[in-house]
Amino acid sequence: MSPRDPSTRGPVPVGTMPDGSPILEARLEGDGLGVAILSLGAVLRRLDFQGRPMVLGRDDPHDYVARTPQCGAIVGRFANRIAGGRFSLDGTAYQLPRNEAGRAHLHGGAEGFSRRNWTFTEVGPRSVTLAYRAEDGEEGYPGALGVACTYAITGPGTLRITLTATTDKPTVVNLTNHSYFNLTLPPDGVPASTIDDHVIAIAAESYLPVDEGLIPTGEVAPVAGTRFDLRRPTRIGTHAFDHAFVVGRETIAEPRPVARVTAAGSDVTLTVLATAPAVQLYDGAQLARAGLGYAARSALCLEPEAYPDAPNHPGFPSAVLCPGETYRQIIAYRFTTETAR
Known part of the structure; x- marks a missing residue:
């Protein structure tokens, strides 16, 4: 990360939204x-471990207004896909924008949560x-x-993200962080290679098959x-x-390891580590389309979340949130080096 005056406290302006409000x-x-x-x-704009960048991040904050593919953002109200942008809840049908290829x-x-200007409510050194x-x-x-997101350094090499939400009407909620990881980024943070030589393990005995539009078919299939x-x-x-x-x-109370890279x-x-019942692995195949100088597959996403398209599959764990309930999801990114494993 670029140097900053160590006496600076609290959030500082780094840009402006289209309406003139400060970023x-x-x-x-x-x-x-x-x-x-x-x-x-x-947005998690920078995540450096031992001085080395681990995620894609833009130097120009205005790139996040319209150009980046949710790099580092908190996405919602429902992360991932909802087929046709349609779902029914308590007998009422809802139509959402079909912002992926019109389907x-x-x-x-x-204009999801990733392109809204949030408010810092608490700021500390960690x-x-x-x-x-x-x-x-x-x-x-x-x-x-009402949504809250806490980023906290909680131990050696560990960043913990806690997401909570409450509602005044029954709704659907599925939040996640959408960071793009590449463990071989050079100091400037611009990928010099794809993630083909990354090695991944995911603690899952099943996955969700999808159709040609990447919508779950409803089957929960064994990976074996x-x-x-x-x-x-x-x-x-x-x-x-x-x-x-x-x-x-189901969502559990405390995060457990779900993937290792x-x-x-x-x-x-x-x-x-995560509390959510699913984790989406995305290989970054569409990164080049953002026009930001990234090659296809130059970083990967691991997005802990509810099952995609859950509102349209009664057999999937429910993503419904009702008044009086609190949605809660915890994600942690833990970095170690070979000598510390």
């Missing part, structure tokens, strides 16, 4: 991590909390939703005997991935 940035340091977070999209609703819509209120009807969803069997460390190679892996049937040419291991 603020806060930074956290400690336990081998350097972290930068934007108010825009609650599906993706990551909360074209943790920050941001909040956003989505009004009833925003992007077609029912209910006013398929290319989706990543229970043992597996080189990604040229395999295409944009699939949800099933790591549980290493890479040829790096001594760093990334362990992803």
